[in-house]
Amino acid sequence: MSPIRTAHARTSRGPAALAAPSRRSFLVAVAAGLGSSAVLSGCVGSGGTESAPAGGGGASGGGGLVLQNSIQDEGPKAALTTLVEEYTAEPVTMNSVATEQFRAQLSTYLTSPNPPDVISWYAGSVANTYADQGLLLDVSDLWTGDGACASFPPALKALSTSGDDAQIFVPTNYYWWSIFYKKSAFEKWGVTPPETWDEFIALCEDLQGQGVIPLTNGIGTTPWMASGWFDYLDLRVNGAQYHRELLAGEHAFTDPEVVAVMDRYAEILPFFHPDQASWDNQQAAVPFVQDEAAMYLIGAFLTNYVPEDQLDDLDFFSVPVIDPSIPSAEEAPTDGFFASAGTADPEGTKAFLSYLASAESQAQWIAESGSANLPTNPDVDTSGFSPLVQKGIALLAGTEEITQFFNRDSSDALQTTADTALTQFIANPGDVQQILEQWQQAAEAVWSS
Amino acid sequence: MTVLERTPGRSGPRSGSGAGSDPAAARRPGPRLRAARRVPPLVWAFLLVPLAVEMFWVFWPALNSFSLSFTRWRGVGPAEPVGWANYQRMLDDPVFATALVNNVVWVVGFGGLSVAGGLALAVALNRPGRGVGVYRSAIYLPMVISLAVTGLFWRVLYQPDGLVDRVLTPVGLGGTAWLANPDTALYAVLVAAVWRQVGYIMVLYLAGLKGVDASLEEAAAVDGANAWQRFWRIVVPQLRGVSTVVFAVTVIDSLRTFDIVWAMTRGGPYNQTQLLSTYMFQQSFSLVDLGYGSALAVVIFLLAIGFIITYLVRQARAED
Numbered sequence: 001m002s003p004i005r006t007a008h009a010r011t012s013r014g015p016a017a018l019a020a021p022s023r024r025s026f027l028v029a030v031a032a033g034l035g036s037s038a039v040l041s042g043c044v045g046s047g048g049t050e051s052a053p054a055g056g057g058g059a060s061g062g063g064g065l066v067l068q069n070s071i072q073d074e075g076p077k078a079a080l081t082t083l084v085e086e087y088t089a090e091p092v093t094m095n096s097v098a099t100e101q102f103r104a105q106l107s108t109y110l111t112s113p114n115p116p117d118v119i120s121w122y123a124g125s126v127a128n129t130y131a132d133q134g135l136l137l138d139v140s141d142l143w144t145g146d147g148a149c150a151s152f153p154p155a156l157k158a159l160s161t162s163g164d165d166a167q168i169f170v171p172t173n174y175y176w177w178s179i180f181y182k183k184s185a186f187e188k189w190g191v192t193p194p195e196t197w198d199e200f201i202a203l204c205e206d207l208q209g210q211g212v213i214p215l216t217n218g219i220g221t222t223p224w225m226a227s228g229w230f231d232y233l234d235l236r237v238n239g240a241q242y243h244r245e246l247l248a249g250e251h252a253f254t255d256p257e258v259v260a261v262m263d264r265y266a267e268i269l270p271f272f273h274p275d276q277a278s279w280d281n282q283q284a285a286v287p288f289v290q291d292e293a294a295m296y297l298i299g300a301f302l303t304n305y306v307p308e309d310q311l312d313d314l315d316f317f318s319v320p321v322i323d324p325s326i327p328s329a330e331e332a333p334t335d336g337f338f339a340s341a342g343t344a345d346p347e348g349t350k351a352f353l354s355y356l357a358s359a360e361s362q363a364q365w366i367a368e369s370g371s372a373n374l375p376t377n378p379d380v381d382t383s384g385f386s387p388l389v390q391k392g393i394a395l396l397a398g399t400e401e402i403t404q405f406f407n408r409d410s411s412d413a414l415q416t417t418a419d420t421a422l423t424q425f426i427a428n429p430g431d432v433q434q435i436l437e438q439w440q441q442a443a444e445a446v447w448s449s
Numbered sequence: 450m451t452v453l454e455r456t457p458g459r460s461g462p463r464s465g466s467g468a469g470s471d472p473a474a475a476r477r478p479g480p481r482l483r484a485a486r487r488v489p490p491l492v493w494a495f496l497l498v499p500l501a502v503e504m505f506w507v508f509w510p511a512l513n514s515f516s517l518s519f520t521r522w523r524g525v526g527p528a529e530p531v532g533w534a535n536y537q538r539m540l541d542d543p544v545f546a547t548a549l550v551n552n553v554v555w556v557v558g559f560g561g562l563s564v565a566g567g568l569a570l571a572v573a574l575n576r577p578g579r580g581v582g583v584y585r586s587a588i589y590l591p592m593v594i595s596l597a598v599t600g601l602f603w604r605v606l607y608q609p610d611g612l613v614d615r616v617l618t619p620v621g622l623g624g625t626a627w628l629a630n631p632d633t634a635l636y637a638v639l640v641a642a643v644w645r646q647v648g649y650i651m652v653l654y655l656a657g658l659k660g661v662d663a664s665l666e667e668a669a670a671v672d673g674a675n676a677w678q679r680f681w682r683i684v685v686p687q688l689r690g691v692s693t694v695v696f697a698v699t700v701i702d703s704l705r706t707f708d709i710v711w712a713m714t715r716g717g718p719y720n721q722t723q724l725l726s727t728y729m730f731q732q733s734f735s736l737v738d739l740g741y742g743s744a745l746a747v748v749i750f751l752l753a754i755g756f757i758i759t760y761l762v763r764q765a766r767a768e769d
Binding site: 100103104107108110111130133135220221223274275277278412413416419420421423424427438445449 | 521523524525526538543544607608609626628629630631714715717718719720731734735736737738
């Protein structure tokens with residue numbers, strides 16, 4: 001500490017002599033800054049156990065429930081708030097946390113002695129990991145008899161079932177991924193949606209010839225967007241079964257099957273907007289909206305990024321078939337809720353989950369949030385939904401296989417390896433062999449940990 | 450400050466440390482024990498309570514981080530001891546290597562540019578003149594903005610078709626995706642960080658320059674030294690004290706840089722702008738791999754503490 005004090009004494013001579021009070025206060029701040037930087041440098045290493053606040057904190061029995069959620073977009077959040085406020089059985093406290101922070105603290109929520117009762121998150125591997133540790137409430141009785149989820153499609157039930165055959169998740173909505181385009185723009189350019197891969201490539205070349213950028217994407221701060229294309233190309237080239245096995249570590253990213261996927265990816269790289277690496281997925285919608293770029297492979301949440309007066313103009317087609325012998329597959333990430341095993345009020349928690357899963361709640365949430373998400377409850381009357389959403393329902397109803405998304409079918413850690421590999425591949429497609437080797441190496445570290 | 454004013458004869462400008470911090474003890478030197486006993490209990494309370502708080506909230510978690518670095522822990526269940534596995538993994542981890550190299554680039558680039566820039570600005574603005582105050586305030590102003598906001602602000606500037614792009618297009622440097630191109634991204638972030646730091650360094654040097662004895666410079670001028678010689682031979686040696694502080698602050702600041710990189714690139718594109726701190730954060734809090742994250746934190750800690758000890762030792766020698 002002594003050198004810092006020396007400096008303080010030294011430097012303060014000047015301003016004192018000049019009698020400039022403003023500079024004196026400057027120096028006080030400077031000295032404070034010096035002190036704090038010395039302390040903070042010690043703090044860098046403190047990101048361990050104690051630093052994450054317990055957050056949330058559940059209610060003890062009878063005092064109401066706590067709903068911990070990570071909903072960010074304005075419409076969906078407001079709609080959920082309304083739903084929660086209208087729940088009359090008991091008071092529910094709703095805590096909304098930014099997704100990144102939520103993800104990091106989720107395990108802390110679940111393991112805290114007084115956990116939040118109901119937690120919003122994703123179905124699939126993440127939920128199952130927590131279920132394996134005994135942290136999630138068994139909600140199997142909601143899935144049988146006249147339970148709220150009893151009539152849900154079997155695919156959703158399978159997705160909500162943990163390793164020991166119990167249902168631990170209540171899906172409330174899902175959405176589809178597809179290649180979106182604007183009807184008016186396609187009309188203007190005189191093109192139609194393609195059916196096959198060759199037609200798709202021809203379409204891209206045609207658009208490029210007209211001076212239109214065929215594809216947009218935002219892989220800057222949302223590098224996971226690059227996995228959308230990877231997933232779909234793998235589903236089209238190798239099929240859903242192989243894709244799931246690949247993400248589970250049963251195949252290697254250096255396999256010839258994956259190389260074939262990357263060959264297809266390389267084929268479409270020249271058609272992407274050159275600025276895609278600078279954008280996030282929302283910015284990437286701007287050239288799409290302005291008819292500078294024609295198509296965008298993205299989830300139905302694109303409707304949140306498009307001006308309201310263009311929503312009716314929006315249409316989509318499924319990623320074209322590459323190998324007709326491969327069963328059709330679509331990505332449909334499923335959102336919903338699970339409950340803490342440690343809840344003080346399991347019955348109240350299940351009652352609240354039933355309320356959230358009910359047809360009325362789902363219909364109300366979808367209507368109010370203005371999202372293009374689909375209800376998981378088949379009793380929801382979808383006839384009033386927009387044609388786009390109707391088409392989305394038909395798409396998912398007609399497909400043979402459903403996957404979710406890279407991270408949801410594997411883990412966030414594996415997603416990070418994909419982000420690195422795919423963004424690097426997009427920048428330097430020639431290095432594909434080396435990139436796949438590094439990817440495999442990083443993935444093995446994830447699978448073995 | 451008070452020490453200097455009260456005992457000007459005793460402690461010269463270079464020894465504001467040690468016994469000087471307690472004027473009473475300095476005037477009547479006695480056995481240390483007796484001096485300690487004379488300290489009123491209230492003062493002890495003021496000393497011990499913050500120490501206890503600091504111990505609990507800073508040192509205890511920091512120590513935990515050391516023990517965690519020898520485990521595999523996902524934040525759920527008991528941590529599983531793995532010995533040195535996390536450190537071995539680091540040796541084979543290409544991202545760790547990138548981050549380490551980037552950290553060196555960062556310390557040198559950030560330190561060098563902000564010190565050179567800050568000193569140049571201080572010298573340029575250390576003279577009376579119209580509007581000098583405005584310039585000084587304007588240059589210091591970025592320091593007021595938090596690093597995260599600085600990052601967001603510069604991200605907008607670096608956008609394709611953004612301000613930086615438009616300004617540089619006439620010079621033939623347009624069309625570069627500054628933050629998306631792995632060759633430029635780290636330096637683009639560096640420029641933003643220096644932009645913020647330079648005013649701070651300038652203020653430190655301005656204060657130092659006020660203490661420079663003008664008569665020495667005049668004497669040198671009379672002896673025929675040119676401006677360059679006067680600056681390097683007369684002014685810079687007198688700034689030594691400030692320079693060591695600036696050096697310490699800059700190195701510590703650059704080792705703990707995190708927010709601006711996270712706000713601008715998140716370590717991307719494909720980990721090319723990853724620093725040890727951002728990589729540690731990603732591993733610990735995005736991927737919840739707390740064992741490996743803690744091991745990274747320990748490495749950062751050792752680097753920082755290594756520097757601080759070297760610096761303190763050097764400083765103590767200089768004081769003698």
